[in-house]
Amino acid sequence: MEERSEAELIAAVLAGDAASFEPFVVKYSPRVFATARRYARRDSEVEDIVQEVWLKAFDKLKSFRGEAPFEHWLMRMAVRTCYDFLRGHQRNRESSFSEISEPEDDWLERFVADPASAPEDADAAKLLIDRVMEKLSPEARLVIQLLEIEDRSVKEIAEITGWSVPLVKVRAFRARGEMRKILARMTKEKYL
């Protein structure tokens, strides 16, 4: 990649040299995999998402104008592909919290007894948030992921998703409400 700049490689790909696309796949696949793993759990699903991202990137390379870095363009495509995946795989949303594991249960009990005593970096807390995220609607999950977990601004989210800024704000408001309802359901199922 050092020998030839990204612009040169893109020009070569557009001229018909598909092999020049490989350095991009090598360089950016770790980031695309990390993004896909935030939205899908199974390895096969993650690989399918990443594969789709790269094939889309290759097909749409003509539309890359070079105004923003290639990485930004690619990551926008990756997030949109993940969102499409979420919309197509809404399987766990209606399930109950009865299958919560023992460490998750213990963490919740510690939190109920004393919120300060439940560590944020515990594996059980990470499992719990994964469980909660799976129950959110695709829009809510995407917004919570980008806004609260990845700490992106509303403007950035609008650019990534293609939604307008007011729509992102509305969806963020609804997403927080949806998450609060899920947390309330979880604690209610557990402690009532």
Add this chain to the structure above:
Amino acid sequence: MNLAELHRKLVAAARSQKPDDRVPYAFEKRITALIEERKAAAWRVQWMRGLWRAAVSCVAVAVVCGAVSLFTPDTNDGGNDLSQDFENTLLASVDQGDSTP
């Protein structure tokens, strides 16, 4: 229960989770192979499209010719058609040769 605090703690837990960026072995080779395969398939599709367009054009020309020959008024004089005229012209020298002593 303090749901806002639970929300904050869980989001903090998600933030502390470093995303796994492992890439399967030879993944880039798989993508390159897929792209090559799609390119070959795209060529085949383009050829098929071209052939179909050519076939449709040929059928259209045939239909137009048929329609023209069917609907044009008969302008033959004396019942001679084109083939008869052609034959007469071609055999004119032979006919002349026969009639000369």
